[in-house]
Amino acid sequence: MNLIQWLKIYEDITDSLGINRNEDLISSFILSNYINSNENFLKKYHGKNFFIVGNGKNMPDGLNSISGGVVIVADSAVTRFHEYASIKPDIIVTDLDGDINLIHNYYKNGTDLIIHAHGDNINKILKYSSKFPRAMGTTQNIPIKNIKNYFGFTDGDRSAFLAKYLNASSIILIGFCFKEVTIKPYYDENSIAFKKKKLFWARKLLEILASERHKKFIESSVIEI
Ligand SMILES: Nc1ncnc2c1ncn2[C@@H]1O[C@H](COP(=O)(O)OP(=O)(O)OP(=O)(O)O)[C@@H](O)[C@H]1O
Ligand SMILES: Nc1nc2c(c(=O)[nH]1)N=C(CO)CN2
Numbered sequence: 460m461n462l463i464q465w466l467k468i469y470e471d472i473t474d475s476l477g478i479n480r481n482e483d484l485i486s487s488f489i490l491s492n493y494i495n496s497n498e499n500f501l502k503k504y505h506g507k508n509f510f511i512v513g514n515g516k517n518m519p520d521g522l523n524s525i526s527g528g529v530v531i532v533a534d535s536a537v538t539r540f541h542e543y544a545s546i547k548p549d550i551i552v553t554d555l556d557g558d559i560n561l562i563h564n565y566y567k568n569g570t571d572l573i574i575h576a577h578g579d580n581i582n583k584i585l586k587y588s589s590k591f592p593r594a595m596g597t598t599q600n601i602p603i604k605n606i607k608n609y610f611g612f613t614d615g616d617r618s619a620f621l622a623k624y625l626n627a628s629s630i631i632l633i634g635f636c637f638k639e640v641t642i643k644p645y646y647d648e649n650s651i652a653f654k655k656k657k658l659f660w661a662r663k664l665l666e667i668l669a670s671e672r673h674k675k676f677i678e679s680s681v682i683e684i
Pocket of ligand 1: 512513514515516533534535536554556557613614615616634635636637638639640641642654657658661
């Protein structure tokens, strides 16, 4: 995928979800003031095997498959990852929606952080991003200054696109369940419907990524793409 192809998909996603693309852009400019200006710290991950941990119900079933490699935990998946896994994530990819104290504790202990800017997390960026000065920033819109676009939409599929960008030897998805969304306590009917649409796009994007890697996308608690 290249940026032009991504921006076409992004247009389809934002149209289908009713997302304002200008607000996404404004959010990136705000985030760019708070964080690291380069991605050099990512070099150490080049060419490795990657395990991406999502927040599907089936996540605990897949955690045993992690052996060596780089572990990326997607946002709120950090809560059950902390409960069930005895290792620390190498990277957390977040739109600052997950447990901030837990994310900050991992960060203080060396976990790298990729913060995603979008139009619906501007308040969280203003409130929390100064706690993470060595984090990298991403956008789903046009990249600007120190804010990159590695492609992808939800924290989970964006993590997989980051692994692809880092030339991953293998990408294993754990805790990706497309049959049933994981409901957070504060979700109402509208947010459940919104989340289902997001997950639809996450799956579509992961299928595209799998086909770029000449892999067949087969749903299970451990998916290799
Ligand atoms: N069944 C599932 N329910 C929720 N997330 C899932 C599921 N299966 C896989 N995931 C992946 O886990 C990632 C982390 O979950 P999380 O609940 O933090 O979602 P999110 O992307 O931050 O969405 P939102 O900000 O809308 O809550 C998601 O981005 C998604 O890609
Ligand atoms: N504008 C906007 N962009 C997003 C959103 C969202 O709620 N609003 N959620 C995402 C992943 O969960 C990714 N991108």
